[in-house]
Amino acid sequence: MQMLHILNGEEMKKAFQLNGRVEGEPVIPFNEAMCAGETCETIFSEEFIKTRALTHGVSESDYRRITVEKLEAVFHEGRNHLKLWFDEDMFCQINLLTLLAWLDLIGYEGEVELCLTTQQFERLASCTLHVAGYHSMYKQVLINRAVPSEVSLPPLKKGMELYLHYKDADNELVRFIKDHPDLSEEKLVVLMIGTFRAYGLGDVQYLQLIRSVRASNQ
Structure with missing residues (x-):
């Protein structure tokens, strides 16, 4: 084999x-x-x-x-x-x-x-x-x-459900970013990695999301 x-x-x-x-x-x-x-x-x-x-x-x-x-x-x-x-x-x-x-x-x-x-x-x-x-x-x-x-x-079913939630424009990650407008990008990335472990996202994905959300709020 x-x-x-x-x-x-x-x-x-x-x-x-x-x-x-x-x-x-x-x-x-x-x-x-x-x-x-x-x-x-x-x-x-x-x-x-x-x-x-x-x-x-x-x-x-x-x-x-x-x-x-x-x-x-x-x-x-x-x-x-x-x-x-x-x-x-x-x-x-x-x-x-x-x-x-x-x-x-x-x-x-x-x-x-x-x-x-x-x-x-x-x-x-x-x-x-x-x-x-x-x-x-x-x-x-x-x-x-x-x-x-x-x-x-x-685990696959849970991953699918989280993925579809992640693709929602107003998901919990987006709301979390909006709730922490004064945190630096670096501190917010670290906080989100620790808070939302079930998503498994890394610093690259969180940094992109943070910048996207904050740019849309300006």
């Missing part, structure tokens, strides 16, 4: 390499922040790459290098077992949904195991997944902005 570990981002990859958790087995990061910006139906199509590169402010060639090319390891001969490592927060769960949707889209038939982790990358639980149906779910959530009626994974 040929195992491949797919981790949510470079930071998790660095942590795993540091503690030797999956030593001797191939590891690749899924470098995205799918809760930010717009997307389209066909994952990793030319339209998708153009849309996501624009979201991240990088060239299309850089997006391919940073995100798409890493996933080519999935297609290596005999690669029939994927182990996906993702945190329970919204940021990671929307990335997970996108990855599962892509595996569904390409007709991946190998074994897929999900390992849920804490924000410190400690393993919480694991389960085996079937990827069929996740592309439809991805379209419902990220394109049509609706929560599917049946979601078997509780």
Whole structure:
């Protein structure tokens, strides 16, 4: 059995390499922040790459290098077992949904195991997944902005609900920013990371949101 570990981002990859958790087995990061910006139906199509590169402010060639090319390891001969490592927060769960949707889209038939982790990358639980149906779910959530009626994974359902709330123009994050007009950007970012852990957003996302909200209030 040929195992491949797919981790949510470079930071998790660095942590795993540091503690030797999956030593001797191939590891690749899924470098995205799918809760930010717009997307389209066909994952990793030319339209998708153009849309996501624009979201991240990088060239299309850089997006391919940073995100798409890493996933080519999935297609290596005999690669029939994927182990996906993702945190329970919204940021990671929307990335997970996108990855599962892509595996569904390409007709991946190998074994897929999900390992849920804490924000410190400690393993919480694991389960085996079937990827069929996740592309439809991805379209419902990220394109049509609706929560599917049946979601078997509780963290994924919670992540979807938080994502749709996050996309609401008057969400709790926006209200929190408006309620703290006198705090500096740096202090507000730190405060929000600690207050809204379930979203899993980082300083880049919060800084963008703070500047956007404050600019619209001027």
